[in-house]
Amino acid sequence: MTGIPDSGPVTLDQLKQKMAEFAKERDWERFHSPRNLLLALVGEVGELSEIFQWKGEVPKGLPDWKEEEKVHLGEELSDVLLYLVRLSDICGIDLGKAALRKVELNAIKYPATVRKDASSKQNQISTTASTTNNVTENA
Numbered sequence: 001m002t003g004i005p006d007s008g009p010v011t012l013d014q015l016k017q018k019m020a021e022f023a024k025e026r027d028w029e030r031f032h033s034p035r036n037l038l039l040a041l042v043g044e045v046g047e048l049s050e051i052f053q054w055k056g057e058v059p060k061g062l063p064d065w066k067e068e069e070k071v072h073l074g075e076e077l078s079d080v081l082l083y084l085v086r087l088s089d090i091c092g093i094d095l096g097k098a099a100l101r102k103v104e105l106n107a108i109k110y111p112a113t114v115r116k117d118a119s120s121k122q123n124q125i126s127t128t129a130s131t132t133n134n135v136t137e138n139a
């Protein structure tokens with residue numbers, strides 16, 4: 001329905017190539033500087049945030065959202081991803097490799113065998129949040 005052939009999983013490399021072509025075809029490479037792309041990325045994160053703004057917490061899977069709202073969400077998530085991929089490319093960073101490395105670093109920092117530690121850190125965050133909420137509620 002989208003006119004995009006289903007040719008298997010989409011890779012970061014495909015997106016990188018698409019963004020490079022998109023910029024080249026429009027002679028927009030001169031605008032795609034690291035700083036411009038970062039600002040565009042932040043702007044799109046703002047647009048993404050607006051979708052959730054004032055809604056309160058929403059259930060996972062967004063079961064109550066209309067189809068058009070989910071389509072809009074997909075568009076804003078895509079804008080963020082596309083600018084992130086382009087920014088990484090322009091900066092000479094292999095985003096896929098960098099992200100996999102970061103996942104490994106995260107696993108070292110938060111070993112699965114000491115889940116209590118991780119959960120106690122999570123608990124600290126939850127406790128802080130609930131304390132903050134209580135303060136707000138009690139104010």
Ligand SMILES: Nc1ccn([C@H]2C[C@H](O)[C@@H](COP(=O)(O)OP(=O)(O)OP(=O)(O)O)O2)c(=O)n1
Nearest residue numbers: 019022023028031044047078079080082083086
């Ligand atoms: N100089 C530009 C301008 C746009 N894009 C691409 C990347 C994004 O995926 C999308 C962003 O387009 P818009 O700036 O028109 O932003 P929106 O699509 O969010 O539209 P709007 O801000 O009107 O909601 O287009 C790009 O690569 N380089």
